[in-house]
Amino acid sequence: MSGKIITLTRHIIEEQRKYPTATGKFTDLMNDIAFASKLISYHVNKAGLMDILGETGSVNVQGEVVKKLDQFANETLIKALDHNGHTCVMASEESDDIIPIPDEYPLGKYVVVFDPLDGSSNIDANVSVGTIFSVYHRVTPEGRPGSVKDCLQQGLKQICAGYVIYGSSTMLVYTTGNGVYGFTLDPSYGEFVLSHPNIKTPKKGKIYSINESYFEFWDEPVKQYVRYIKQVDGDTNRPMNSRYIGSLVSDFHRNLLYGGIFLYPPSKKAPKGKLRLLYEANPLAFIVEQAGGRAIDGKQRILEVVPKELHQRTPLYIGSADDIALLEKFLSSEKKVD
Ligand SMILES: O=P(O)(O)OC[C@H]1O[C@](O)(COP(=O)(O)O)[C@@H](O)[C@@H]1O
Ligand SMILES: [Mg+2]
Ligand SMILES: [Mg+2]
Structure with missing residues (x-):
C-alpha cells in the first residue's frame, strides 16, 4: 500500500470533526x-479447527x-458493548428481548441493534457471512436504563449503520x-484500513438476487417483474444476471459494488417477508441510500417505516435506483409482461 494509511479510527475522528453527527464517545463505540x-472474523476463519461449526441445539x-x-x-x-459506558441498551436478532446494560456498568447515550451473524445457515459450507449493525441516539432520559422504545426508532434516525463481511478478506x-466507506482488515497488524472510499452504487445494475425457489408463492407483480428482467432488461436489451448466495450481507455487498437489485418479497409462506426490519433492512437501507441507491418494502421507503416490534419482518427490495424504479412500476401494476 502506498500513500497515507487511513485506519477506521482515524477516519471516524476526521469525519466527526467535519460532520459532527454523534454526541458522545462515538469513536470508542x-x-x-x-x-x-x-x-x-478470527473465529469464522478458524471455525473448522475450533469445534464451533454446527448447531447449538x-x-x-x-x-x-x-x-x-x-x-x-x-x-x-454484547460483551464488547456492555461495559464501556457508551450504550444504554442493545437488541439483537439472536436475543428474544432487549439486552440491558448490567447494573455494575455505566450507561451511555447510544443504542446498538445488530444481526450478529447474517447468512449463518451457510456457515458450515464456508460461505461468506457477516455482522450487520445500526447505532441510534437514545430517546429515553439519560441516566436510566434504555428501553424497547430506544430500539424501536425509524431507520431515518440511525446515526450510523454498517456491516462487516467475513469473506475472502474481512471488510x-x-x-x-456522509457517504459510505469500506475498510479492509489487514490481519498482519489487526487494523481496518480504508480501501473503498466513498462507495457509490451504479444507477442501473445488471444483477438480480432473489430466491427463485419461492416463485410460485409470490404475488403476481413480483412474478411479472422477474419474468421481465429475465427476458430483456429495458436499458441494456439483454437479460439481467441472476446471483443469489443466500447470505444477505454477501448478496448486498456484491450488488452495492457492481450494481443490481436484491429482492426478498412477501410470499404465501411468509406474508411479511423474512428479513428483519431492525437488524437487516434498516442498516442496509441507510447504506444503500448513502451510496445513491434505494430501499423499499413495496409500499414505502424502508427508512420511513415505524417499527412496532423488535423482531418485525419486512419485505425488502434494495439496490440501484433505476432497478428499484422499474420494480415499482410492476408493483403498482403500471407495467406488465404480455
Ligand atoms: O434461504 P432464504 O429463504 O433465501 O433466506 C436467505 C436469507 O436469510 C438470511 O440468511 C437471514 O439471515 P440470518 O442468517 O441472520 O438469519 C439472509 O442472510 C439471507 O438473505
Ligand atoms: Mg440475517
Ligand atoms: Mg443472523
Missing part, C-alpha cells in the same frame, strides 16, 4: 464494534436454528450519513 468483529425467537457461531457472535458483541463498511 465504533472501536468496540470493530474489536468484536475482529474476534468474530436451540431455536431462536425467529424460529430459526441457532448455530454455534451465531451464539458466539452474539455474545461477543467493514459503514456510513454516518
Whole structure:
C-alpha cells in the first residue's frame, strides 16, 4: 500500500470533526464494534479447527436454528458493548428481548441493534457471512436504563449503520450519513484500513438476487417483474444476471459494488417477508441510500417505516435506483409482461 494509511479510527475522528453527527464517545463505540468483529472474523476463519461449526441445539425467537457461531457472535458483541459506558441498551436478532446494560456498568447515550451473524445457515459450507449493525441516539432520559422504545426508532434516525463481511478478506463498511466507506482488515497488524472510499452504487445494475425457489408463492407483480428482467432488461436489451448466495450481507455487498437489485418479497409462506426490519433492512437501507441507491418494502421507503416490534419482518427490495424504479412500476401494476 502506498500513500497515507487511513485506519477506521482515524477516519471516524476526521469525519466527526467535519460532520459532527454523534454526541458522545462515538469513536470508542465504533472501536468496540470493530474489536468484536475482529474476534468474530478470527473465529469464522478458524471455525473448522475450533469445534464451533454446527448447531447449538436451540431455536431462536425467529424460529430459526441457532448455530454455534451465531451464539458466539452474539455474545461477543454484547460483551464488547456492555461495559464501556457508551450504550444504554442493545437488541439483537439472536436475543428474544432487549439486552440491558448490567447494573455494575455505566450507561451511555447510544443504542446498538445488530444481526450478529447474517447468512449463518451457510456457515458450515464456508460461505461468506457477516455482522450487520445500526447505532441510534437514545430517546429515553439519560441516566436510566434504555428501553424497547430506544430500539424501536425509524431507520431515518440511525446515526450510523454498517456491516462487516467475513469473506475472502474481512471488510467493514459503514456510513454516518456522509457517504459510505469500506475498510479492509489487514490481519498482519489487526487494523481496518480504508480501501473503498466513498462507495457509490451504479444507477442501473445488471444483477438480480432473489430466491427463485419461492416463485410460485409470490404475488403476481413480483412474478411479472422477474419474468421481465429475465427476458430483456429495458436499458441494456439483454437479460439481467441472476446471483443469489443466500447470505444477505454477501448478496448486498456484491450488488452495492457492481450494481443490481436484491429482492426478498412477501410470499404465501411468509406474508411479511423474512428479513428483519431492525437488524437487516434498516442498516442496509441507510447504506444503500448513502451510496445513491434505494430501499423499499413495496409500499414505502424502508427508512420511513415505524417499527412496532423488535423482531418485525419486512419485505425488502434494495439496490440501484433505476432497478428499484422499474420494480415499482410492476408493483403498482403500471407495467406488465404480455
Ligand atoms: O434461504 P432464504 O429463504 O433465501 O433466506 C436467505 C436469507 O436469510 C438470511 O440468511 C437471514 O439471515 P440470518 O442468517 O441472520 O438469519 C439472509 O442472510 C439471507 O438473505
Ligand atoms: Mg440475517
Ligand atoms: Mg443472523
